[in-house]
Amino acid sequence: MKDSTLLIPAPLREYMLAHSVPLDAVQRRIIEQTSTLPRVAHWQTAPEQSALLTLLARTLGARHAVDVGSFTGMSSLAIARGLRPGGRLIACDITDDWTPIAREAWQAAGVVDRIDLRIAPAIETLRALPAEPHLDFSFVDADKEGYLEYFEELIVRTRPGGIVAFDNVFRSGRVLKPVKEADHAVIEFNKRLVKDSRVEVVMLPVADGMSLVSRT
Template sequence: MRSFTVTDEVRAYAVEHGSWRTDEVMRRLRSETAALGDPAGMQVGEDEGQLLTMLTRLVGARRAVEVGTFTGYSSLCIARGLAEGGSLLCCDISEEWTAVGRRAWAAAGLAERIELRLAPALDTLRSLPTEPTIDLAFIDADKPGYAAYWAELVPRVRPGGLLVVDNVLWSGRVVEPDADDANTEALRAFNDLVAADARVEAVVLTAFDGLTVARKR
């Protein structure tokens, strides 16, 4: 197996060869987010965004949930993949960051499809009906919360639906023996939990910062 370092140039090449182009609204959103400085590192890349659109389309999602919205780029990518009449529920606690997203969603003509709930995600997820009606869930928020989000989401995802989870390899720290910070420990425990969960079949992609794609049985 060959692997190599993905430079900005390689990433740009890959993005240019995908079907979903980064349009003007997305470009503006990315530069507005970049202007925030360090927090901008939390935004998914354009290539990962294309994959989110593809996965949303693959499951024909009409009902999607995102945990961790930030400035709304991943939400845009999910929303543009939704089937006719579909909707996305976004969970976040930051009014400031999500305000940037709200403007972009409106500019993209997708605001009608996206509902934002500003509250701890666990409260929002617990308030959702328990029937398995979600087609796609994307988890990308506080890492110590992942296991609890998973516990709430798995029963609510329909058979054949997807749970997609970001940052699960945490820049490789999950395999570094000396890494014992709270986020790394939480992600190790989360990855073990998913691997042992018979309700799903899962793959951990070594792309991006590690992405788990799990299909509900």
């Protein structure tokens, strides 16, 4: 786990985490296991985001949820924990490389039965979902070039008042000074969202920036 974020110095972040819902043993184990993975360890959803995902899913009374980019399972675990009884989470990833870590955690947390993991390009999984507005909550944290398409597929399936959350909308600050292809994609995405009359957007300075998009 990173000890600071773009915006918050390490001591203040420690204070923030110490005064929010603490990590439990299952979350600490996923963090530990993910930290040993070469090159991709930093992909993991931060603890403060996990707590927020659970709270949002619970507050929305979510029965139908989607996680785009489930990786080693942290965000899916967080959302699944916030679902109301009988709720289902469709977790998407393009590879099952990290499925063993995720499944072990979901099993240990007692939420494995609520999670339907679909290994395929997420856009295919989303297009195959029922077309009517039934989703309460979704979280998107996969390939940034796909964000606009994910938004289009998810928003028409989201019920009024439902929320779609997008991670990494700051691109480590590079939305102000783009360097990579993915930075340009997120800049375009952020611009489009704020002009879309179907939604209200609140961009939060959580971790690497997280936009909450509510269907009006």
